[in-house]
Amino acid sequence: MKTILVIGGTGAQGIPVVKALSSDSQYAIRVLTRDPTSPESTQLSALPNVTLIQGNTYSEPTLRHALRDGAIDTIFANTNGFAIGEKAEIYWGIRLYELAREYRVRHFIYAGLEYASKLGGFDPKYRCGHLDAKGKVVEFLSAQPTTPMTWSVLTSCMYVEALTEFLRPVPDPKDPGLLVFAVPLGQGKCPLIYLEDYGRYVRWMVDHPGDSSGLVLHVATEDIGWGELVETFRELTGKRAVYRDVSLEEYFSSGIFRIPEAKVGRAMDSGDDTLVTYRENFSGFWNTWKDDLTKRDYALLDRILPTRVKSIREWMELVGYTGKHAPVLKDYQGKAKEVVEQRVVV
Numbered sequence: 298m299k300t301i302l303v304i305g306g307t308g309a310q311g312i313p314v315v316k317a318l319s320s321d322s323q324y325a326i327r328v329l330t331r332d333p334t335s336p337e338s339t340q341l342s343a344l345p346n347v348t349l350i351q352g353n354t355y356s357e358p359t360l361r362h363a364l365r366d367g368a369i370d371t372i373f374a375n376t377n378g379f380a381i382g383e384k385a386e387i388y389w390g391i392r393l394y395e396l397a398r399e400y401r402v403r404h405f406i407y408a409g410l411e412y413a414s415k416l417g418g419f420d421p422k423y424r425c426g427h428l429d430a431k432g433k434v435v436e437f438l439s440a441q442p443t444t445p446m447t448w449s450v451l452t453s454c455m456y457v458e459a460l461t462e463f464l465r466p467v468p469d470p471k472d473p474g475l476l477v478f479a480v481p482l483g484q485g486k487c488p489l490i491y492l493e494d495y496g497r498y499v500r501w502m503v504d505h506p507g508d509s510s511g512l513v514l515h516v517a518t519e520d521i522g523w524g525e526l527v528e529t530f531r532e533l534t535g536k537r538a539v540y541r542d543v544s545l546e547e548y549f550s551s552g553i554f555r556i557p558e559a560k561v562g563r564a565m566d567s568g569d570d571t572l573v574t575y576r577e578n579f580s581g582f583w584n585t586w587k588d589d590l591t592k593r594d595y596a597l598l599d600r601i602l603p604t605r606v607k608s609i610r611e612w613m614e615l616v617g618y619t620g621k622h623a624p625v626l627k628d629y630q631g632k633a634k635e636v637v638e639q640r641v642v643v
C-alpha cells in the first residue's frame with residue numbers, strides 16, 4: 298500500500314483530496330495538522346487508512362518528523378499562502394520539494410495557482426501575492442527533472458463553493474428582495490472549480506504517476522462570466538438577482554474585507570515589507586480574471602475525468618444552490634476572521 302503525506306489536508310481544498318484518496322482503501326494517508334482535535338481533523342481521522350500527524354507545516358523539524366521513517370511514497374502539498382504570505386509560501390514550496398528528494402519520496406504533487414504577474418507581463422495591476430507565490434513555485438518545479446522523483450502540479454482557481462461564502466449574493470439594502478452578486482469582474486470570465494472534482498484530479502495523479510509526470514494541469518469546472526452565472530441562478534431558483542459589476546474601489550469599500558490594509562500573511566511578521574495588503578492582493582486577483590489572462594483545456598479535463606461536473610449550472614443543480622451562506626474555508630472560521638468580513642454591503 299502506497300503512503301501519501303497530505304499537507305493542508307484539513308482545509309477546504311484538502312478534505313476532498315483526503316476523501317478521494319481514502320475512498321477505496323488503496324492508500325495509507327497521513328495528514329499533517331496543527332490540531333488533531335479540530336472538527337476537520339476528527340472528520341478525517343474517521344476515514345479508512347487516515348492517520349493524523351500533529352505539527353506545524355512551516356517548521357523543518359515537523360516536516361522531518363513526518364518524513365522520518367522513509368515510508369512516504371507521495372506528497373500532496375497545498376501550502377497556505379493566505380496564512381503565511383508570498384515570501385514564506387515560495388520558500389516552503391521549494392523546501393518541501395527539497396526535503397521530499399532528500400527522503401526519497403517518489404512523487405511530489407503541488408497545489409499550484411496561476412502566476413498572475415507573469416501572465417500579465419509583470420504589469421503591477423496583476424500582482425497578486427497568493428497567486429504569484431504558488432506560480433513561482435510551479436516555475437521552480439517545472440525546471441526540475443522527473444527522475445528519481447517525479448512531480449505534478451494541479452493549478453486550480455477559486456472554489457465554486459465560494460458562492461456560498463466569499464462570492465455569495467447579499468440583499469440590496471434598498472430592495473431586500475433583490476440579491477446582488479457584486480464583483481469587480483466586468484465582462485471577464487472567471488474559472489471556478491468544484492472541490493469534489495479537485496479531489497478526484499489529485500486521485501488521478503496519484504493513480505497515474507506516469508501520465509501525470511511533469512504535468513502542470515490547470516483545472517476548473519467552467520470559465521464563467523457573472524452575467525451568465527446570475528442568469529442561471531435566477532432561472533434555477535426563481536429568485537430576483539442581479540450582477541453588479543463594481544469598481545475595485547466600490548468592492549473594497551463594501552466591507553468584503555474588514556481591514557483591506559491588513560497584510561496577507563498574518564501568521565508571519567506583519568511588519569514584513571514584502572507582504573502585500575488585502576487591497577493590493579485582491580486588486581491583482583480580480584484584474585487577472587477580468588482581463589481573461591488564464592486558459593483551461595477542457596477537452597483534456599474531460600478525458601482525465603469524464604464524469605466531472607462540467608458547468609456551474611450543473612453544480613448549482615447538484616447541490617441545490619440557493620445563495621445562502623455556508624462556511625467553506627477553515628481559516629475563515631478562525632484567525633482570518635480578524636481581517637476578513639464576509640458581509641458585502643452594496
Ligand SMILES: NC(=O)c1ccc[n+]([C@@H]2O[C@H](COP(=O)([O-])OP(=O)(O)OC[C@H]3O[C@@H](n4cnc5c(N)ncnc54)[C@H](OP(=O)(O)O)[C@@H]3O)[C@@H](O)[C@H]2O)c1
Pocket residue numbers: 304305306307308309310311329330331332335353354355375376377378379380410427428453454455456459564625626627628629
Ligand atoms: N479560497 C479559494 O478559492 C482557493 C482556491 C485555490 C487555492 N487556494 C489556496 O489554498 C490555500 C488555503 O487552503 P484552503 O483553501 O484549504 O484553506 P482553509 O480551508 O482555510 O484551510 C487552511 C489549511 O491550512 C493549514 N494551515 C497550516 N498552517 C496554518 C496556519 N499557520 N494558519 C492557518 N492555516 C494553516 C490548515 O491546517 P490546520 O489548521 O489543520 O493545521 C488547513 O489545512 C491558499 O494557499 C490559497 O491560495 C484557495
